[in-house]
Amino acid sequence: MAANEAPAPEGGRHAREEDGPTRQCVACRHRASARRLLRVAPGPRHEPVVDIYRRLPGRGVHVCATAGCLRKAVEKGGIGRGLKEPVRVDLDALCTFAAEGLVDSALKRLGIGRRNGRTHFGFDDVERTVAARRASLVVIAADASQRTATELRARAGHVGIPVVGGPAMAVLGAALGRGDVAVVCVEDPALAADVEWALRGAAALRAPQAGGAGGGGGGKRGGEKSPAAVESGSTGT
């Protein structure tokens, strides 16, 4: 009876991500669509700014949206060289500003999606959309209940829909013109890709710099990729 079971349109997402001009991260040389890199632009008093919406005039430098690449770009002089001017950078402030800007951009996009009727919120509506495989991304508020988070992560994981952590419920809700909102899902694949990139970037910019050495196991924001939960305990019969 299942005449047309269309596979998840993940090709579309990737195609979109590669759209447009590509740029190279000055820190790690990774090449990506300009929309998937942070643009750093010249600022007043030789203090560069992260140009979230890529609209500031002047020469720009591109960097991966991670604290590691931003740090390397600052410390190795890549930003100053790229901007062709001496620069003064407060790295922590730059990372914080970039993270906040990315969250803000994600919220704006969620608001747009809401107006288009393709962003859903609240457990029941999200659950329905996920179960129908119409969702392209699930966003869970940072302060959502453990139960909500666990359950929706499992359901989304079951049908291969990515899940990303978002800001607090009050912030998420405000972007949608509501009160507290614990979970949101996005139907539109292109919109979902933008929101996912921005929120993952924000997390990566806030991540403490584990300089390679171990120990960075502090905050458990994990579970971003859990296609196959590894069962380490042998529950042999």
Ligand SMILES: [Zn+2]
């Ligand atoms: Zn990089």
